[in-house]
Amino acid sequence: xxxxxxxxxxDAVARLCVEANRKLPCDMECALRSARESEPWxxxxxxxxxxxxxxxxxxxxxxxICQDTxxxxxxTEIGQDVHIEGDFESAVNEGVAKGYTEGLLRKSxxxxxxxxxxxxxxxxxxxxxxxxxxxxxxIVVAPKGFGSENMSRIAMxxxxxxxxxxKDFVVETVCLAGPNPCPPVVVGVGVGGTFERAALLAKQxxxxxxxxxxxxxxxxxxxxxxxxxxxxxxxxxxxxxxxTTALGVQIETFPTHIAGMPVAVNIGCHVTRHAEVIV
Amino acid sequence: MTxxxxxxxVTREQFxxxxxxxxxLLSGTIYTARDAAHKRLFALLREGKPLPFDVRGAAVYYAxxxxxxxxxxxxxxxxxxxxxxxxxxxxLMREGLIVMIGKGARSAEVEAAVRETGAVYLAAIxxxxxxxxxxxxxxxxxxxxxxxxxxxxxxxxRDMPLTVVLDAHGGNLYxxxxxxxxxxxxx
Numbered sequence: 235x236x237x238x239x240x241x242x243x244x245d246a247v248a249r250l251c252v253e254a255n256r257k258l259p260c261d262m263e264c265a266l267r268s269a270r271e272s273e274p275w276x277x278x279x280x281x282x283x284x285x286x287x288x289x290x291x292x293x294x295x296x297x298x299i300c301q302d303t304x305x306x307x308x309x310t311e312i313g314q315d316v317h318i319e320g321d322f323e324s325a326v327n328e329g330v331a332k333g334y335t336e337g338l339l340r341k342s343x344x345x346x347x348x349x350x351x352x353x354x355x356x357x358x359x360x361x362x363x364x365x366x367x368x369x370x371x372x373i374v375v376a377p378k379g380f381g382s383e384n385m386s387r388i389a390m391x392x393x394x395x396x397x398x399x400x401k402d403f404v405v406e407t408v409c410l411a412g413p414n415p416c417p418p419v420v421v422g423v424g425v426g427g428t429f430e431r432a433a434l435l436a437k438q439x440x441x442x443x444x445x446x447x448x449x450x451x452x453x454x455x456x457x458x459x460x461x462x463x464x465x466x467x468x469x470x471x472x473x474x475x476x477x478t479t480a481l482g483v484q485i486e487t488f489p490t491h492i493a494g495m496p497v498a499v500n501i502g503c504h505v506t507r508h509a510e511v512i513v
Numbered sequence: 514m515t516x517x518x519x520x521x522x523v524t525r526e527q528f529x530x531x532x533x534x535x536x537x538l539l540s541g542t543i544y545t546a547r548d549a550a551h552k553r554l555f556a557l558l559r560e561g562k563p564l565p566f567d568v569r570g571a572a573v574y575y576a577x578x579x580x581x582x583x584x585x586x587x588x589x590x591x592x593x594x595x596x597x598x599x600x601x602x603x604x605l606m607r608e609g610l611i612v613m614i615g616k617g618a619r620s621a622e623v624e625a626a627v628r629e630t631g632a633v634y635l636a637a638i639x640x641x642x643x644x645x646x647x648x649x650x651x652x653x654x655x656x657x658x659x660x661x662x663x664x665x666x667x668x669x670x671r672d673m674p675l676t677v678v679l680d681a682h683g684g685n686l687y688x689x690x691x692x693x694x695x696x697x698x699x700x
Contacts, residue, residue, distance in 0.1 A: 275694045277514075278694070281638065284638050287641075287644055288644040289643075291643040291646070292643035295582075295585070295643055297579065297582070297642070298579050298588070298642060298643065299640070299642065300589060300591055300640045300641075301576065301578050301579050301642035302577075302593065303579060303589075338580040338581075338582055340577060340578070340579040340580070340588075340589075340662045341661055342577075352661050354661070380594075381593065381594045381616075381617070381640075412617070412687060413617050413636075414596065414616075414617035416616065416639035468694045468695040468698075469691055470691060472616065472636065472639060472676075473617070473618075473690070474636075474687075474690040474691075475689075475690030475695075476690075503640055504640050
């Protein structure tokens with residue numbers, strides 16, 4: 235049994251909040267730069283160039299890439315052979331408060347969804363915990379901005395709607411989102427499970443390297459097809475028109491009930507970010 | 514596509530030549546206000562009370578910046594999604610607001626009010642918050658400090674690069690831009 239103290243968790247979460255907001259993962263940055271190269275429409279190419287310049291500005295100034303530094307989605311995998319000394323969930327929230335305060339990130343969380351009122355330190359995090367074999371703790375912090383979160387959708391489709399039903403719902407969701415989610419977007423799709431599992435799968439799909447494919451060739455081909463259909467919509471970067479509406483479509487699946495076919499689409503913006511560490 | 518240099522506060526006449534798709538380098542004074550501040554401004558209008566700043570000829574920037582690091586006037590300060598302010602925007606335009614800066618689609622009511630009042634809706638680049646800070650020379654609190662990043666701030670900006678989305682003549686870049694791109698593909 236290995237012991238990890240809660241303060242270590244707190245400090246790791248704090249560092250990850252700041253890191254994720256200041257530096258885009260390499261795969262996202264490469265995807266943006268290569269989209270700029272291949273974009274044929276002049277205004278779209280120029281807009282993608284501005285997005286690349288913004289990443290450089292963040293590196294130069296130490297400012298967050300985007301002012302919407304998000305709600306902190308924290309995914310953790312705790313080894314069964316780890317003993318956490320102290321309160322794990324409190325440590326995560328203390329880490330978020332520390333990271334967002336000391337890192338000069340924006341506090342964007344309200345304490346009540348209807349009556350509002352800022353919590354002042356960006357807590358609470360949206361925490362996901364999985365118990366896994368081993369004696370390590372893996373922490374992923376994925377700050378999620380709401381320009382793109384607000385454009386996400388879920389549907390409980392009928393099994394008879396099949397593959398076409400799923401594909402049409404995904405394309406329709408991106409089409410309806412238009413310029414709002416800060417395209418070029420990353421499209422996370424969760425198919426199967428239950429209502430809440432589909433949504434979680436869609437969010438987890440956004441944690442994959444952009445452009446990576448589902449291990450099942452059937453879904454890998456669907457990801458390719460959906461990306462082509464979405465990039466034929468014409469929305470383009472910022473919705474000003476162009477080829478690059480999405481940088482990637484990523485599908486995650488789970489077995490489901492004989493009566494159902496849930497589909498969730500979680501849209502990530504061009505600043506789809508996450509940072510991780512193993513404690 | 515024409516580039517215009519404009520300094521706020523402005524008159525409607527200055528925006529008359531602007532067309533959707535044109536670019537603007539905006540300088541001068543602009544006011545940040547987003548969801549919670551708009552709710553308060555709207556309540557003041559309904560009660561017939563004066564607004565905390567003069568909206569006549571003014572530019573409102575839908576933005577909630579990150580805290581300013583030492584030695585800088587502001588943190589990251591890109592635009593937020595404008596559609597959430599649609600319920601409040603027409604009333605402000607009727608009070609004399611001329612420039613709205615944000616990103617994303619607007620309602621039919623906002624489009625109509627833009628045409629009716631001769632206002633303009635300009636897009637900043639969503640998600641480019643670090644770069645936007647380069648254009649801000651100073652920032653000072655006007656009111657609603659309790660709202661944190663949602664407080665109203667007076668910014669002095671220089672050559673802020675913006676794109677005309679809605680013009681006073683019914684132009685809409687979010688319709689025309691994608692349509693022009695798709696037409697070029699089919700040509």
